[in-house]
Each structure stands twice: as C-alpha cells, then as structure tokens.
Amino acid sequence: MLDLAPITRHLRAKASSHLLVAAIHHLKVFEELSSGPSSIEELQQKLRLKERPAMVLFPALLAMNLLEFCLEGKLQLSELGKFLTSASQVNLIGYAGLEKEDPGVIQMAEWLRNDGPAEANQGLSYVKDEDAPSPMDDPEAARFFTMALAGRAKYLSPVVANKISKHKGVLLDVAAGTGYYSYEWLLANPSSRAIVFDRPAVLKVAAELLDEFCSNKGQEANSLKERITFLPGDMLQDELPAADILLAASLFHDWPTETCEKLAIKFAKALNPGGELWVHDAFLNDEMNGPLAVTDYSAMLFLGTKGRAYSRKEYRSWFSMAGLTPHSGNIPTLMDYGLISASKPR
Ligand SMILES: C[S@@+](CC[C@H](N)C(=O)[O-])C[C@H]1O[C@@H](n2cnc3c(N)ncnc32)[C@H](O)[C@@H]1O
Numbered sequence: 001m002l003d004l005a006p007i008t009r010h011l012r013a014k015a016s017s018h019l020l021v022a023a024i025h026h027l028k029v030f031e032e033l034s035s036g037p038s039s040i041e042e043l044q045q046k047l048r049l050k051e052r053p054a055m056v057l058f059p060a061l062l063a064m065n066l067l068e069f070c071l072e073g074k075l076q077l078s079e080l081g082k083f084l085t086s087a088s089q090v091n092l093i094g095y096a097g098l099e100k101e102d103p104g105v106i107q108m109a110e111w112l113r114n115d116g117p118a119e120a121n122q123g124l125s126y127v128k129d130e131d132a133p134s135p136m137d138d139p140e141a142a143r144f145f146t147m148a149l150a151g152r153a154k155y156l157s158p159v160v161a162n163k164i165s166k167h168k169g170v171l172l173d174v175a176a177g178t179g180y181y182s183y184e185w186l187l188a189n190p191s192s193r194a195i196v197f198d199r200p201a202v203l204k205v206a207a208e209l210l211d212e213f214c215s216n217k218g219q220e221a222n223s224l225k226e227r228i229t230f231l232p233g234d235m236l237q238d239e240l241p242a243a244d245i246l247l248a249a250s251l252f253h254d255w256p257t258e259t260c261e262k263l264a265i266k267f268a269k270a271l272n273p274g275g276e277l278w279v280h281d282a283f284l285n286d287e288m289n290g291p292l293a294v295t296d297y298s299a300m301l302f303l304g305t306k307g308r309a310y311s312r313k314e315y316r317s318w319f320s321m322a323g324l325t326p327h328s329g330n331i332p333t334l335m336d337y338g339l340i341s342a343s344k345p346r
Pocket residue numbers: 126127128129136149153174175176177178197198199202233234235236248249250251254
C-alpha cells in the first residue's frame with residue numbers, strides 16, 4: 001500500500017519552520033547555548049519554558065541537527081547550529097530574520113512562551129475538557145473536524161485493524177471520530193462487537209459514515225450495524241464500558257501529560273482481565289531527538305491541541321503506572337504512525 005507520508009510530512013513541516021525562526025529570533029535559544037552546554041532543565045528555566053513547549057522545541061531542534069546531546073547528556077550547539085549564533089562571523093541569523101515577523105512565527109513564539117495563547121479564550125483545540133464549551137459539541141465544528149480527519153482514518157484503518165489483535169469479544173474505540181477503525185476491525189473479526197465512543201455531535205457524523213461504509217462494502221458488511229453501538233459520552237468524566245480491546249487512535253497526543261496519565265488509568269480500569277490497550281499514534285524516539293517527521297507533527301499538534309507527540313517510553317511509563325504490562329513491539333503503520341500495546345494481567 002502506498003505510504004502517503006510524503007504528503008503529510010510537507011503539511012506538518014510548516015509549524016516547525018515557524019518554530020525554528022521563533023527559536024532563533026524570539027527565544028534566542030542558539031545565543032543562550034553559545035556560552036556552553038546546558039541541561040534541558042537549566043535551559044528550560046533560562047528561557048522560562050514550561051514542560052510542554054520545551055518538549056516540543058528541544059526535540060525539534062535536535063531532530064534538525066541544530067542541537068545535540070554532549071557526553072554528560074546536556075544540550076549543546078551542533079556544528080550546524082553554530083551558524084545560528086552571532087559568535088560565528090558567517091551566520092544565517094539575518095537570513096532567517098526575513099521571516100521573523102511572519103504571523104505564524106509570532107504566534108509560535110507567543111505559544112511557546114505561554115504554553116498556548118496568551119489570552120486563554122484564543123486558539124482552538126478540538127477536544128472536550130472540563131465545563132468549557134467545546135467545538136466538538138457544536139454540530140458544525142464537530143462535522144468539519146470529523147470530516148477533515150475522515151480521509152486519514154479511511155486510509156489507515158484497514159492497515160491498523162489488521163495489525164491489532166484478533167478477538168471474539170468487545171472493542172472499545174475511545175474518541176473514535178469517524179469510527180472507521182472499528183468498522184474495519186469488525187470486518188477482520190466477524191464474531192466481535194465494537195463500541196464507538198465520542199461526543200454526541202461527532203457520533204451523528206460517524207453513523208452517516210457507517211451507512212456509506214456498509215453500502216460500499218455490500219455483502220461483507222452485512223452484520224456490521226448489529227455489532228456496533230454508538231455510545232456518546234465524555235471520556236474524562238464518564239465511566240467507560242468494559243472491553244477486551246481498547247483502541248486509542250490519535251487520542252493521547254491531544255492532551256497534556258497529566259491527562260494522559262489519568263486516561264491510562266481509566267482505560268486500564270475499563271479493560272477486562274487479559275484485555276489489551278492499543279495506541280495508534282506518531283511516536284518520538286525514546287531519546288527525544290526525532291524523528292523529524294514526528295517533531296514536525298508535534299509542533300503542529302502544539303498549536304491545535306492541548307498535547308504534543310510523546311515517546312513510546314513516555315506511553316509505556318503511563319501504562320505501567322496504570323497496572324498494565326507494556327508489550328515491547330513497535331508496529332509501524334503508515335504516514336509516520338505506529339502501534340504499541342499493553343495488556344491487563346489476568
Ligand atoms: C484527533 S481526533 C481522533 C479521532 C479518531 N480516533 C481518529 O484517529 O481518526 C480526537 C477525537 O477525540 C474526541 N474527544 C475529544 N474530547 C473528548 C472527550 N472528552 N470525550 C470523548 N471524546 C472526546 C473528539 O471529538 C475527536 O473525535
């Protein structure tokens with residue numbers, strides 16, 4: 001199957017280009033490091049960056065080969081990065097400065113400094129948390145966002161569904177969006193059931209997409225509608241139904257670390273003994289220095305969500321904390337995504 005990553009990589013590169021110019025001209029990361037190596041914590045303090053922006057910015061600059069880890073594990077300028085400091089007689093600071101007033105660069109600098117927009121009511125995250133009104137509860141916004149993600153889910157879902165464990169029990173697809181991952185998994189698991197869980201306005205769109213899916217598949221999809229339950233709810237507030245397989249596709253990357261930890265606990269609780277949690281997402285290296293395609297994506301997620309890309313190591317620490325046993329497999333899918341899983345002891 002053709003990997004569409006060459007397209008998604010270009011789409012995701014815009015935010016990290018803005019991030020680079022913001023790092024050079026607004027946060028002065030390279031000037032700061034020109035006096036010598038610094039630990040991530042020290043640099044975070046000097047630049048007054050919270051954890052999330054720091055973990056978007058530094059992995060991106062490492063992946064661009066502008067920073068590197070020295071032997072003591074501190075961050076230092078790479079040979080390439082030195083050309084972004086005034087200590088280098090020949091440098092590209094002025095050249096990068098041609099973009100420094102670009103609105104995207106200004107926004108990125110502001111968001112890095114504040115861990116989001118300076119005015120809390122600005123910016124848009126397509127998530128539902130606390131009591132604040134959510135775009136996912138506005139029928140038009142929910143339809144717009146769900147349909148915007150439909151092509152990606154439709155393309156990835158047959159690949160993902162065939163790599164997730166086969167089971168005769170129940171799949172719980174949390175924050176399912178279009179529901180395509182469940183529809184494809186049910187085709188691959190003909191005696192199983194699936195619960196498609198999301199906000200009510202999203203599930204309205206998902207139900208229409210299921211109709212279309214069944215008409216296109218014909219005979220093969222005969223029993224699909226009887227095997228699917230659409231369950232509206234709030235995954236942060238409501239109790240989740242019991243499941244044998246729980247799928248979290250492009251879910252954790254929408255949320256800050258503390259919420260991810262809470263969600264892992266909640267998902268572990270919903271699993272039956274022996275059940276499996278599967279995460280489909282784009283993962284940073286455990287060393288937090290790439291891959292570039294994922295640090296680019298993380299910069300984009302930083303602007304549109306409350307989260308970022310996380311490493312498999314970070315996910316596995318949440319799984320373990322939640323009492324699950326992480327599996328060691330790293331299963332690639334397409335478009336720089338992959339699968340990891342963990343199981344609940346019997
Ligand atoms: C990035 S989309 C992923 C959709 C789908 N899993 C996929 O990979 O195509 C995130 C989804 O999380 C849902 N969501 C956000 N906050 C939620 C909440 N508190 N409870 C349930 N679903 C939520 C959104 O409505 C959206 O459909």
